[in-house]
Amino acid sequence: MPYPDRFYPVVDSLAWVERLTKLGVGTIQLRAKDLDDGQALQMVTDALAITKGTPARLVVNDYWRAAIVAEAKYLHLGQEDLAEADLKAIREAGLSLGISTHDDAELETALAAKPDYVALGPIFFTTLKSMRFEPQGIPKITEWKKRIGAIPLVAIGGIKFEQAAEIFAAGADSIAVVSDVTQNADPDARVKQWLGDSAKAA
Template identity: 90%
Template sequence: MPYPDRNAYPDRFYPVVDSLAWVERLTKLGVGTIQLRAKDLNDAEALQIVTDALAITEGTQAKLVVNDYWRAAIVAGAKYLHLGQEDLADADLKAIREAGLSLGVSTHDDAELATALAAKPDYVALGPIFFTTLKSMRFEPQGIPKITEWKKRIGTIPLVAIGGIKFEHAAEIFAAGADSIAVVSDVTQNTDPDARVRQWLGLPAEAA
């Protein structure tokens, strides 16, 4: 797999993690796009973790994407935001745009895609591509053909595939039309996460 284009957003490899420790680890490995998805935080906790994560990535190649906490993202001066459908419904899109935040939106069906496109997103995420045990999903796995269909519908907007994807699926998913692959368990639950990340980045596993 070719090395990620540093100017592209989101990068072709797009890990999603839930802690500052993971953000730091991935940043040191040279990951270009990292989503911080920490759940159930109050406003003060959200602002703290976003501020701390931005401090970790400052001056590096890593672009930090804040999941859900759009108010904290604005206050902390983040540049990238990802919203699920419920978060999108509660968000102030005008304030988000005025703050200069890039916006990615999750989709799972036609209605959600229409809602996402109305928000004029900078990328659209489609999931779950495969079965995932990480969270209970109200949606059945989408399957790889859905990627091609979604890409045709959104045109030049980058398409992120997410949900149960492993490195071994990457070539087929990119071939189907995905611009980026969001990865959770293939990194965070891997027996050797650093080697797996290097594999995704196209680096030899033994490279320091």
């Protein structure tokens, strides 16, 4: 299976990890903010227990120390976390690394870390977090995919299922989805929609 999967939900709780795992999602990012080291380690350990023995791959957001201790396999870092992280320790632990980018300078920083994938965002306006970056738009996906070549490109930010075909066509290898799942009136049906389309498009 390619990593990350074409449909790449990002959630903030163990309940969501469990729900998505049961639905057959292949790549799930756990992004929970403001945890101390102990809380982070407990949450990562619990999430790994949920996905163990299933096809789901758990991606730990930010908490690289917890990811190493809990023996996770996948890690995602934002730019601020990347600046503080011990990349040598992360690589020695065998963690696959994805990095968030929002502009050209951040892309250069990310590529210097030799990531396993690069995330570009926000593609569209998003209300989930205050962004100091303007929406990138779909044409930026094509431009960045040319620049990074074989490295998988993940599009993120305000993306709904109805826009997926256009975003894949523009060059994205994967789409990270937050509100289109977590704030959907029928999340399970939406996930199945994404899974069906992603499988067809793969």
